[in-house]
Amino acid sequence: MQAVQAERFEDKEHELLTLSEYDVIIVQISGGKDSVACVLHLLERGISPEKIRLWHQEVDGRDRQFMDWPCTRRYLELFAQKFGLKLEFQWRKGGFLSELMKTNAVSAPIMFEHNGAVVALAAGQGAKVATRRRWPAMSASLQTRWCSSSLKIDVSTRVLNNHPELARPGLEILLVTGERREESSARAKYDEVLPHKSNSQRRRVDQWRMVIDWTEREVWAIFERFxxxxxxxxxxxxxxxxxxxxxxxxxxxxxxxxxxxxxRFARLAYIERKIQFTIDNKLTLEEKANKGRLHRLPLDHPDFEKWKHWALSEDALQLEDLSGFVWPAGAMRGADGGSP
Ligand code: SF4
Known part of the structure; x- marks a missing residue:
């Protein structure tokens, strides 16, 4: 493994410390290739696993499966176990479905794991009573694309501001996220390093988009190396x-x-009918799916049924399954189906 380099990273006026100077490095991990690549890159640079915390925001919370892949939690638990990393889950109570169906209510509390217990952060005093019953807009704006803000960004920021281990004055925290400029024209304009919005005089919180200039091929290459x-x-x-x-x-x-x-598809289509509001502003889910093709599904691959079982089960994947890179059918297909 490479030694930690004593280099500094500058972006406009903001500059990161040397990686070894941070007290803790938090990686926002979705289970997707880019955030996993960030973790692998930290390990490749010789960062001690004890210094790394993996944070995952569960969009469905803990009550029911609605939007997320059933296997994501399992994949992340096994990934953390394989590399000896500490993993903490965070979520808004009731998850996506509760927020979508919210009627004359404030948003549900935010929950996070700490030392084997679950801590709840109630909605603040100024929380507004509101009715949602609209899908998030397919837009770059986080105001209307409420899923990203309400179920991921707000959750993470409130935990960052209330986590008992992160309150010590003088603490230096690095938050790593996996956006890449190649993915969209909006992301192409992102800064690589910036002070996080929870940065204060009391403690330093820097954000580093660590793989921002990586190509997708470089991302898969680090999976192959590991x-x-x-x-x-x-x-x-x-x-x-x-x-x-x-x-x-x-x-x-x-x-x-x-x-x-x-x-799973039928449940989403049912909710569209129930709230009389479609995800796409022109087509119902059924109409949109009817326009799609199945050519990307590797139906003829001998491992297809096993992969499908892994993906759709909450506990089918085993630790030994993670050791073995497979060049996936979803590789090198661009960023279609992603947020702007
Ligand atoms: S933008 Fe897509 S992936 Fe992100 S939270 Fe919303 S539905 Fe989930």
Whole structure:
């Protein structure tokens, strides 16, 4: 492994400390290839696993499966176990479905794991009573694309501001995220390093988009170097794995979901009818899936049924399955089906 380099990273006026100077390095990990690549790159640079914390925001919370891939939690637990890393889950109580169906209510509390216990952060005093009953907009704006803000960014920021281990004055925290400029024209303009919004005079919090200039091929290359199995979504031909039912899914991706998990697809279509509001502003989910094709699903591959079982089960994947890189059918298909 490479030694930690004493280099500094500058972006406009902001500069990161040398990596070894941070007290803790938090990686926001979705289970997708880019955030996993960030962790592997830290390990490759010789960062001690004890210094790294993996934080994952569960979009569905703990009550029911609705939007997420069933295997994501399992994949992350095994990944953390394989590399000796500490993993903490965080979520908004009730998850995506509760927030979507919110009627004359404030948003549910934020929950996070700490030392084997679950801590709840209630909605603040100024929390507004509101009715949602609208899918997030397929837009770059986090105001209207409420899933990213309410279920991921707000959750992470509130935990960062209330985590008992992160309150010590003078603490230096690095938050690593996996956006890449290649993915979209909006991301192409992102800064690589910046002070995080929870940075204060009391403690330093820097954000580093560590793989921002990596190509997708470089991302898969680090999986190969570590001989690591990608998240099963990629094996099934999906180019992203954040939410199985992501609002940005293309017609092909909806058709693929309907093919491999018809009951999951039907539940989303049912909610569209129930709230009289469609995810796409022109087509129902059924109409959109009808326009899609299944050519990306590796139906003829001898391991297809095993991969599907891994993807759609909460506990089928085993630790030994993670040791073995497979070039996935979802690789090198661009960023279609992703947020702007
Ligand atoms: S993956 Fe898609 S549906 Fe899930 S939180 Fe992100 S934008 Fe929303």
């Amino acid at each position: 001989n690591l199995l990608p998240h099963p979504a990629y094996l099934l031909g999906f180019s992203r794995c954040s939410c199985f039912g992501c609002i940005f899914n293309t017609a092909d991706l909806w058709a693929m979901m309907r093919e491999i998990a018809p009951e």
